[in-house]
Amino acid sequence: MGPFNDTSSETLCPDSVYRLRRGHERAQNTENGSGARERGARMPWKVIERRIGKAGPLHRRQARQREWDRQYGEGNWEIGYVLDGEFVTQETALESVYYASYERHFQDHPADLEELIGLARVLHNPHAEATTGVDLQVPAITDYLDRHGLTLLGREVVDIGSWHGQASHPVSIRLSPLQIRCVVDPKLTLEQFWQERKCLAVWQDE
Numbered sequence: 001m002g003p004f005n006d007t008s009s010e011t012l013c014p015d016s017v018y019r020l021r022r023g024h025e026r027a028q029n030t031e032n033g034s035g036a037r038e039r040g041a042r043m044p045w046k047v048i049e050r051r052i053g054k055a056g057p058l059h060r061r062q063a064r065q066r067e068w069d070r071q072y073g074e075g076n077w078e079i080g081y082v083l084d085g086e087f088v089t090q091e092t093a094l095e096s097v098y099y100a101s102y103e104r105h106f107q108d109h110p111a112d113l114e115e116l117i118g119l120a121r122v123l124h125n126p127h128a129e130a131t132t133g134v135d136l137q138v139p140a141i142t143d144y145l146d147r148h149g150l151t152l153l154g155r156e157v158v159d160i161g162s163w164h165g166q167a168s169h170p171v172s173i174r175l176s177p178l179q180i181r182c183v184v185d186p187k188l189t190l191e192q193f194w195q196e197r198k199c200l201a202v203w204q205d206e
Contacts, residue, residue: 045078045087045201052079052200058132068200076203081193083184087201094136101183101190102140105175115171116141119154126163136194137161137177 055061068077080089081097088096106113123142128135137160145151159172167173182193 044204045080046204047082047087047199047201049200050198051196052198054195055134072202078201078203079198080201081197082199087199090198094140097182097184097193098136098190099140099143101180102137102144102175104183105180106144109174112171112174113150116158116175117145117150117153119156119169119171120152120158121155122157123152124157124159124168125161126159126167127161130163137175141175 055064071077078087078089080087081093082088083093083096123138125135125138127133128138141160157168159168161167161176161178162172167176173179177191177194178189180190182188182190185193188196
């Protein structure tokens with residue numbers, strides 16, 4: 001596959017492993033690290049910083065988490081997004097934004113899904129592997145396949161996204177978050193939304 005401009009995109013935040021299980025279980029850890037506590041459904045979070053940037057490699061993620069713990073107290077901050085005027089945690093957005101965007105793409109482009117199933121034996125995120133970034137797109141696609149009772153039938157390792165402009169197959173680029181439209185704002189790609197709309201919020205005691 002020829003060059004493609006994808007120099008930074010798939011370091012897609014959450015800063016712990018995005019773990020997916022069969023059914024509808026979701027991520028257990030996000031960019032919030034170990035400090036973020038579970039809160040009730042109606043959360044008095046106050047957004048204090050917008051456009052906080054990419055999570056980056058592991059050492060940068062950990063350093064940033066330690067600084068937020070120092071400034072705001074462990075468990076008193078969250079990374080997330082403002083959706084319909086309300087702050088939602090990144091863990092919630094993994095389902096309502098990230099997974100949902102891939103789901104919509106496969107609904108709108110069934111040929112991509114058919115090609116992927118027929119071609120791939122294993123899905124691979126080259127950018128995450130090279131940079132120690134967190135892999136979001138492969139788990140999202142795998143989760144979609146599991147939820148719909150689908151199995152990869154091919155023989156090849158298929159990249160999802162690229163690294164230094166290189167990808168294993170054309171479908172690798174089409175399924176990159178640089179190309180997938182964001183389900184909550186189709187003017188943006190999933191990558192653009194995930195990075196540009198990410199914000200930091202702190203807990204406001206009632």
